[in-house]
Amino acid sequence: MTSIDRDVRQTIDAVYREHSRQVLATLIRLLRDFELAEEALHDAFTAAMAQWPRDGIPANPRAWLVSTGRFRAIDRLRRRARFDSSLAEIAYQLELECSTETVDDTSVADDALRLIFTCCHPALPLDGQVAMTLREVCGLTTEEVARAFLTSPSTLAQRIVRAKAKIRDAGIPYHLPEPDALIERLDGVLRVIYLVFNEGYSASFGDTLIRTDMSCEAIRLGRLLYDLLPEPEVAGLLALMLLQESRRDARTTPTGELILLHEQERTLWNRELIDEGSSLVERALSSRRFGPYALQAAIAAVHAEAPSAEATDWEQIIGLYDVLMRITPSPVVALNRAVAIAMRDGPGVGLSLIDALMAGGELGDYHLAHAARADLYRRQGRLEHARESYRQALSLVQQGPERRFLERRLTELEHG
Amino acid sequence: MKYLCLVYSNENALHDLPDSPHDSECQAYAESLHASGRMLAAEALQPVQSATTVRSRNGKVSLTDGPFAETKEQLAGFYLIEANDLDEAIEVAAGIPAARVGSVEVRPTRELATDAPFQAARTADS
Numbered sequence: 001m002t003s004i005d006r007d008v009r010q011t012i013d014a015v016y017r018e019h020s021r022q023v024l025a026t027l028i029r030l031l032r033d034f035e036l037a038e039e040a041l042h043d044a045f046t047a048a049m050a051q052w053p054r055d056g057i058p059a060n061p062r063a064w065l066v067s068t069g070r071f072r073a074i075d076r077l078r079r080r081a082r083f084d085s086s087l088a089e090i091a092y093q094l095e096l097e098c099s100t101e102t103v104d105d106t107s108v109a110d111d112a113l114r115l116i117f118t119c120c121h122p123a124l125p126l127d128g129q130v131a132m133t134l135r136e137v138c139g140l141t142t143e144e145v146a147r148a149f150l151t152s153p154s155t156l157a158q159r160i161v162r163a164k165a166k167i168r169d170a171g172i173p174y175h176l177p178e179p180d181a182l183i184e185r186l187d188g189v190l191r192v193i194y195l196v197f198n199e200g201y202s203a204s205f206g207d208t209l210i211r212t213d214m215s216c217e218a219i220r221l222g223r224l225l226y227d228l229l230p231e232p233e234v235a236g237l238l239a240l241m242l243l244q245e246s247r248r249d250a251r252t253t254p255t256g257e258l259i260l261l262h263e264q265e266r267t268l269w270n271r272e273l274i275d276e277g278s279s280l281v282e283r284a285l286s287s288r289r290f291g292p293y294a295l296q297a298a299i300a301a302v303h304a305e306a307p308s309a310e311a312t313d314w315e316q317i318i319g320l321y322d323v324l325m326r327i328t329p330s331p332v333v334a335l336n337r338a339v340a341i342a343m344r345d346g347p348g349v350g351l352s353l354i355d356a357l358m359a360g361g362e363l364g365d366y367h368l369a370h371a372a373r374a375d376l377y378r379r380q381g382r383l384e385h386a387r388e389s390y391r392q393a394l395s396l397v398q399q400g401p402e403r404r405f406l407e408r409r410l411t412e413l414e415h416g
Numbered sequence: 417m418k419y420l421c422l423v424y425s426n427e428n429a430l431h432d433l434p435d436s437p438h439d440s441e442c443q444a445y446a447e448s449l450h451a452s453g454r455m456l457a458a459e460a461l462q463p464v465q466s467a468t469t470v471r472s473r474n475g476k477v478s479l480t481d482g483p484f485a486e487t488k489e490q491l492a493g494f495y496l497i498e499a500n501d502l503d504e505a506i507e508v509a510a511g512i513p514a515a516r517v518g519s520v521e522v523r524p525t526r527e528l529a530t531d532a533p534f535q536a537a538r539t540a541d542s
Contacts, residue, residue: 169500169524169526171417171419171500171502171524172501173500181503
C-alpha cells in the first residue's frame with residue numbers, strides 16, 4: 001500500500017465514522033427500504049475504496065456516497081427483478097425519482113430526524129425501538145447491542161428482523177410526525193434515549209463495565225436530537241443525562257460499591273459536564289414549555305452546584321419537586337419530595353409524609369421507600385426501627401450494589 | 417395501502433357507558449371518511465350470539481353456534497380504509513367513535529401472490 005493509498009484509506013474511515021449514519025438515513029428515505037439501504041451503504045463504501053484512490057476524493061463525499069449507493073441499489077433491484085418481476089416496477093420508479101430529487105443539507109438533517117422517529121415509532125415494541133435506534137441511528141453492531149442488554153446476538157437479531165418487518169408490512173412511515181403529534185411522539189423518543197442511558201448508568205457498578213458505553217451512546221443521541229430539534233424537553237433530557245454522568249467517578253468506590261450523593265467526593269464531579277448541563281437546564285426552564293425531564297435536570301443541577309452536601313439548597317429542590325408533582329404526579333416523585341422535606345424540616349416530618357404515602361397502599365414493594373424510612377429512623381436514633389426497615393428494603397432489593405449498600409448499613413447499625 | 421380497522425368492545429357495555437357513541441355519530445364519522453376518500457367499506461355487526469362458525473374439512477362442512485373464540489371483548493364492527501401509511505390509518509382508527517369505549521386493531525391487508533399456474537386455472541374456470 002502506498003502512502004497515498006493509506007491517506008485515502010484514512011479519509012474513507014473518517015468519512016465512514018462521520019457520515020455513514022447520515023448517508024444511511026438519506027438512502028432509507030430515497031429507497032424506502034431498510035435492508036436495501038443498508039446494502040446500498042455497503043456498496044457505496046466498497047465503491048469508494050475502489051475509486052477514490054484512483055480518481056481522488058470527491059468534493060462532497062456524502063453526496064457522492066448517496067448517489068452511488070442509490071444507483072447500486074437500483075442495479076441490485078434490476079438483477080433481482082429477473083426472479084421477482086414486481087421489483088422491476090420499483091427499480092423504474094426509483095430511477096425516475098433520481099432526476100427530480102436532490103440531496104441538500106437541510107434534507108440530510110431531516111433524514112436523520114426521520115430515522116430516529118421511525119425507529120422509535122410507538123407501533124413497535126419498546127425493545128424493538130431500542131434495538132433499532134442503537135443499530136440504525138448509532139450504528140452499533142448487533143453484537144454490541146446484545147452485549148449491552150445482556151442478551152444473545154441471535155435474540156437481538158430477531159428483534160431487529162421483526163421490527164423491520166413491521167415497519168415494512170404495517171406501513172410505518174419514514175417521515176416526521178405532523179406538528180400536532182410531534183411533541184407527543186417526541187416523548188417516546190426521549191423515553192428510548194433515557195432507557196439506553198439508564199442501561200449504562202445503573203449497570204456501571206462493577207458488574208459489566210462495557211455497559212457504561214450505553215450512557216455515552218445515549219448522550220450522543222441526546223446531542224444529535226437536540227441539534228436537530230431544540231425542544232425544551234430535549235434540552236432537559238440531555239441536561240439530566242450530563243448531570244448524572246458528571247457524578248460517575250464519584251458514585252462508586254474503586255471496587256464498585258455504591259456511594260450516596262451526600263457522601264460523594266465532590267471534587268471528583270466533572271465540572272465541564274455540570275456547566276453544560278446547567279446551562280441547558282436554564283435554557284429549558286426559561287422556555288416555559290419545560291416538562292418532567294427539565295425539572296429532574298434542574299433538581300440534579302441544584303445538587304451539582306452545592307459546594308457541599310450541607311450547603312444544598314433544599315428549599316429550591318422542594319419547590320422543583322412541587323412543580324414536578326403537579327405535572328407528573330407519581331408515588332416515587334412524592335417519596336423523593338418527602339426525603340427533600342426531611343432534609344429541610346427534620347427526619348420526623350419526612351417519616352410522617354412517607355408513612356402517609358405508604359398508607360395510601362403504594363410504595364409498599366419499593367425497596368427505596370423502606371431504605372428512606374430506615375435512614376430517617378437512623379438519623380432520629382431509633383435504631384431498632386431503622387434495622388427493621390433496612391431488613392424490609394433488603395427483602396425487596398434486586399440489584400447487587402444496592403443490596404451490598406443496604407447490608408453495609410444494617411451491619412453498621414448492628415455493631416455500631 | 418389498505419388497512420382493516422377491527423373494532424372490539426365489550427358488547428354488554430358498548431351502548432351503556434357515558435362515552436358510548438350513538439348510531440348517528442358512527443354514521444356521521446363513516447360519512448366523513450367517505451368524503452375524505454379513505455373509506456372502502458364499513459359495517460357494524462350484530463351481537464356475537466348471532467354468529468355461526470363454519471369449517472370445511474375434507475369437503476365436509478361443520479357448523480358451530482357462536483363466535484370463533486370466546487373473548488372478553490367482541491368484534492363489533494369494521495372499517496376497511498385506504499391510507500398512505502400507518503400514521504394515517506392510526507389517525508382514522510383513533511377517530512372511530514367506538515374507540516372511546518373499546519379497542520381498534522389496525523391491520524394492513526396483504527396482496528395475494530399471483531403465481532402463474534393458479535391464474536391459468538382461474539382463467540380456465542371462468
